Structures are given as structure tokens and as C-alpha cells.
Amino acid sequence: MPNEKYRTVYSTDPDFAKQCRTCGKHPCVCPARESLPPGKQTAAVHFEKKGRGGKAVTIVKDLQLTDADLKSLGKTLKQTCGVGGTVKDGAIEIQGDQREKIVAKLQSLGYRTKRVGG
Numbered sequence: 001m002p003n004e005k006y007r008t009v010y011s012t013d014p015d016f017a018k019q020c021r022t023c024g025k026h027p028c029v030c031p032a033r034e035s036l037p038p039g040k041q042t043a044a045v046h047f048e049k050k051g052r053g054g055k056a057v058t059i060v061k062d063l064q065l066t067d068a069d070l071k072s073l074g075k076t077l078k079q080t081c082g083v084g085g086t087v088k089d090g091a092i093e094i095q096g097d098q099r100e101k102i103v104a105k106l107q108s109l110g111y112r113t114k115r116v117g118g
Contacts (some may be wrong), residue, residue, distance in 0.1 A: 033065075040112055042111070073092065
């Protein structure tokens, strides 16, 4: 049986929530992520509506980019489509069904693309 006696259920320590998702430490001891060049990556682009109150989003994921590069790419895609969006958990979410525009822009930037889902 795991150490149930010392399992944290709730903590008021503000640093507790800042633990790394990968290594579980604060500060993170994971090696720094590096961005791969666009030609060596395949972006998965899919459309999702479920669990969003009927709102549709286009999600771009499976990119190995640093956080700064991911935000920069997200900004470029939002400007291309003329809509809002965000970067969450290593994925770029763009409002609406923008799959064709996003695939065209990613291919012009040198990324390989794959349409995932229906």
C-alpha cells in the first residue's frame, strides 16, 4: 500500500501549486526544451466542440517548441485567421473552424501537417 498517511490532499502553500508537471519538483529540474526546426515536425490539426458549451475551436498540437516559440506561432496563427485564441498545455487553440487556413499557414512556414479526427 502506498504511503497513504503522508498523501497531500490540500495545501495552502503557494509554491505547492507551482510544481512541474513532468518532474514534480519546484523549481523544475527538467532539461530545457529546445525547438525543433519546422521541417522535422508534424503538426496535428483538429476541430473540437465537445465540452466547450457548443463553441468550436481548432487545436494545433504535437509541436516540440519552447513556450516562447509556441506563443509566437499562436500569435501568427491568430493573426492569419483574424480570430482569438490561446496557448494551453502545449497546444494552440484557435476560435472557430479554421482548419484550412491553419494548415495552409503551417505549410507555408515549413511544417508538415496532419488533419486529425473528423
